[in-house]
Amino acid sequence: MNKIYGCLLLLVIVGCGKKEYKDKIYVKPEIVREAPSDFLSPEESLEKFYLPEGYKIELVASEPMVNEPVAIAWDGNGKMYVAQMDTYMQNVDAIGEDEPISQIKLLVDLDGDGKMDKSTVFIDSLLLPRMILPLDDRLIVNETYSYDLWSYRDTDNDGVADEKIRVYENPKRRGGNLEHQQSGLVWNLDNWVYTTYNPLRFRFNKDGVQVDSLVDGSSGQWGLTQDDLGNMYYSSAGGETAAYGFQVPPIYGEVDLEGQISEGFMEPWPVVGTPDVQGGAELRLKPDGTLNKFTGVAGQEIFRGDKLPPSTYGDLFIPEPVGRLVRRAKVKNENGKKVLYNAYDEAEFLASTDLNFRPVQAQTGPDGNLYIVDMYRGIIQEGNWTREGSHLRPVILRKGLDKNIGRGRIYRIVHEDIKPAGKPNLLNKSAAELADYLGHPNGWYRNTAQKLIILKGDMGVVPKLKEIAKNNESFWTEYFGSKDYPRERVHALWTLEGLGVVDKSLILEKLNDKDYRVRITAIRLSEEFLKKEDRDIMQALAKLQNDTDINVVNQLVLSLRYAKSSEGSDLLTSISEKYKDNEMVMASVELGLKAKDSDLQQLKHKLANKSNGHKWRALDGYDIYKQTCVTCHGPDLTGVPNGENSLIAPSLMGSPRVTGDKEVLVKILLNGLTGPIDGKEYGIMLPMGSNDDEWIGQVATYIRSMNNTTMVHENEVRDIRAKNPDRKSYWTLKELMN
Template sequence: MILKRFYYLLLIFLGFFNCKQKAYSEKIYEKPEIIREAPSTFHSPEESMKTFYLPEGYKVELVASEPMIDEPVAIAWDGNGRMFVAEMNTYMQDVDGTGTNRSISKIKLLEDLDGDGKMDKSTVFIDSLMLPRMILPLENELIVNETYSYDLWSYKDTDGDGVADKKERVYYNENRRGGNLEHQQSGLIWNLDNWVYTTYNPIRFKFKKDKVIVDSLDIMPSGQWGLTQDDMGVMYYSAAGSENPAYGFQQPAVYGDYNPKGRLSEGFVEPWPIVGTPDVQGGTKKLREDNTLNHFTGVAGQEIFRGHKLPPSTYGDLFIPEPVGRLIRRAKVKVEDGKKVLYNAYDKAEFMASTDLNFRPVQAKTGPDGALYIVDMYRGIIQEGNWTRKGSFLRPVIIRKELDKNIGKGRIYRIVHEDIKPDVKPNLIGKKASELIQYLGHKNGWYRNTAQKLIVLKDDQTVVPELQAIARDNESFFDGLLNRDKDFGLERVGALWTLEGLGDVNKVLIKEKFADKDPRVRVAAIRLSENFLKAGEVDIISDLEKLASDSDIDVVNQLALSLRYSKDKKATELLNILNSKYGDHEIVSHAITESLKKDDSQLEKIKERISGMGVGTKKSVLAGYDNYKQLCITCHGADLKGVAIEDGSLIAPTLIGSPRVKGDKAVLSKILLNGLIGPIDGKDYGIMMPLHMNSDQWIADVLSYVRVMNDEGGVHRNEVARARKQSEGREDYWTLEELEKNK
């Protein structure tokens, strides 16, 4: 009888925990009639919010606005949910960008004192900055990068008044960054692998308790404004310059920039604004008949949403702000035979769109409360001054629409669902490492990443046994019953990478995890085995061999990616075995091919090409290669043949075989100094931005690299200096016709 009662109680218990997940509507809004020439009237936050359109059930709440904030571009939270806001207070204050480079920008510290989700207190944490563009809260400090600089600075508030009073440079690069401020680094995100990444620069950082480690990478993606990661640390890049809303997301960035065809579904690059967008770089060819944007152009600040307080269907979706289109795209990330493919979540519509011409979303972020946050720069002009000069398409549009009048504002919103209450503020600062471990299994990715970061920074080795126990087995029978919505596999992944951050990569544990029931854990274990492959520990290859027949294609692909780090012939043999099985598989075959190259990188090819040249030329070409990867590759491509968009046309002309590249060095120097507009070989590519803000040496290095790749001689900085002198006082772009006349 007792056994029978227990049986019935167990059935009731199981039934209780087997409740179906609530269904949420995905019904999209009814679009308003398109206004071709909407007024650029300034609206209060409350008025502007009335212009927002979202799917059924979603709503926007105001978190902060002017005068509390001014020209916000990026946000980040510390472990207690205090929000840091980077402001570019001098950005495009008129159509000419007058005073842009004054060091008067700020980083604010905002606090929600009553827990209602709206900020109540604003403090200037740092002032006198040059257009701050990257912020990373650590435990009790904020890491900051400013425009035109590669340096990283640490700021601390030692007396608790909300104002930074201690400043220390933690990374120094003697080179100064020049050029357009849009085309510079962003990101500074703490990745799952415990490295901190940025866009553009092929370097990454590891913050330890008492030092910063810098690592150079030759092959990572570039990107522009915006960087985000998914649960496995795979990062998503975007590039407004090449009108590319998402790329680099097929594999972790450390393995290179791989963008297979079809990663963006048909029609994905078409945005669907609900208001006319006349102020678009590129002119009328970028507009539909109804005057709305017909192709992504200003993509920025994308975010993989990993929060827990929106409908579950949003988890893992990519949200892409498009400030020119006044909208935010929601992209579904679908895996099709190992390849990630992005789809618009709605048919010819966007997740969020506005009819307010001053709505300029530049960043999306998953918040500690599980909601989706949007940074709205709220301004008239969004393009940088290089695109608003006299003679540009934008300038008369800006003046006619009086877009230059709307400055000095800014809003931060959070998107919530009417049936889901956002979470309370976090309280992680000051907790012991042992107390933070529980958050590695939190439903919200923000908590998991923040807990991992704080544990690693504390460097408390006493938590290693507990982390190892979680990584080994954290899912008992009753744990599974009591926490049916908990992702135990993801918690094991977090425990493994937290151990790595603490310097504990245990070979016995890693080998055990090769057989974990969750493929994501097996993937993490393979990546962590690279420590042993790099060290030449051949014995682990025998254990990896078993994974060549794994049922999960992501596991097989990771195996192919990781084997490149072994110099041993056994790794090559295993790669050949994989090739015999997966040679026709689009994704895995690429990983195999790249790993079989091992040391055969592009850099090695360049070194071989310049082996007979003088020391000065060698140095210039190699520096130019680095500069090219940081600034030019987005449009001209890694092979210098131009980046193709979906219709097959090129963003920029090929540099291989170009008569401009192979011809007069003075003409080529002038093109880089002042930019180029008008037809090139019968095709109009729009505007090539001027690079005169860079030094003569920087320009000479880029030109030397490009010319050497065309079997031509290098360019000396004195030749660039002469071209600069000849162009002195010129503000307009060159046309090829003018350059021919001025030879």
């Protein structure tokens, strides 16, 4: 591995006399415009990397143990699942790409040295698997062109899945080309699982799977990551956007501010010429032959491990497979606005001169280090961009990149002065034992412990979680081995939420916590009380408009969208006046107005002459609709276009199922709907019957109110539900109309 060092760029001193880490970056070598494209052995490829002083790259696994890897994830005991796209671009014309012969491998480190020793085919015969999420002893998997989620389990401990259960079904095939498919499947801090390119989010617990929709849907391409407060970072190779959507948690919508990407950030600094770039040399290359702008950004990761120098914690690592590099971005909070900066001056954290180095994902590992998934291949672009007449095709054929297939490497980045942690052992621990990991300095442990506690559903751990949440121990450091008390309190609160315990008295206490992160968490958890017009909560929140931390004020603005009382509106007005010069706060105000006002005013106009009971049911139904139905049926109830000259779901405006017999609409809400509607196929309308009669009545009342017809009382829902108490299957229109 090359280590040619230059000027000092970063100096980090970790408190109390701990180790001082000086971060020196390499001096870039002379660029070789036409580097050879020959395959290198893993050992040879390791010598082609450039890293800052003190950092080392180690091989974790390589071919034939893995082939064409695109995503990795660990279970609670440190076993690594590897999703492989075994048919991806095996030739320049992408022939055979849709054959269902891809695999997910299970890799095991038997001796704890960080290198994988055993590989088994955990799942075979898949169509380009894209998303993997380990739960407990189950693995959730999604394949390309499908919305379905499947649960796989190895019941006899031979490393091969022998149980397969579909946990979410949507029979509609996802359109678009291979690059424009969903990815992610990230268990967020808020206990919802998010993806890209999908307007839905999912919630797993001991009772099964819940499905919810996002107000603004979801964007992004390959890769999804989160920070300590659940802000998600998206990227788009097609849009040549290294990162976006990270200012606020995704449930509130998308905020992207001018200047959130610092000047010059989008210019990469490869160490090798980049002949194979979409757009061609004239548009996309510098005079030295290297890439002049990020283009293939993919698989980004907020590093939350504890076994690299502390200055790396919270940094965003962005793989760029076209440029053969990994960018390290500093995320700076500037008066509430997050701004990304390159950590180095005209250099990258990791770069290679091996033309087959194709980093497609970065991940924080259980050992506290940073992992890099290298698809290690010639062609990285999808077949639509390698056709006859493209800029890429002549370069691919000239360099023989189409012949470089069927390999792959997984690396980890370590520091020479810090020993990686050993393998985790969490799967067999009790909920009470897992609670002890909620303050672990490695974010992987904190998130995994939270997830496993929720999946166990053991309510006996609630008193311990409340005790942790109340612990206001203020001393914490970021040096290794310390417990981070504020983050522990944050995770304890969200774990309680995941178990269905949102304690009003605890929330009121935590609104005054010493740490701003805990106060932000308490504000988010208070939203359930805001919806119920709880005056105690509102009075406590009002005091936070003068909080010393602008991030707390901004979260208050985001959460106030759920306040229905005049006090909430008055508070928002007061904040708007006080912080009118703060870009982030005002953007959040506008986001809330966008979510509430235009169609809400239309609803209020339609309700002007209705009874009070009708009004409040419709207004509550409006909130439900915006959280559950809007992504498919649209904010105006007319359906959302899917880009294929059709709609994701049928229009609810003027629909005879809405304006006619109430029983038809209620039955559809209770049990869902499948089959053709007015001669068109839309896929499945999901059943909502797990919600109570009041909930069903409210959303039905909102939909019918928008169509200028009568309300639906919860007693009517009760009577309709009682007619088919044991029905589990979807309705069809033929059944409903008979």
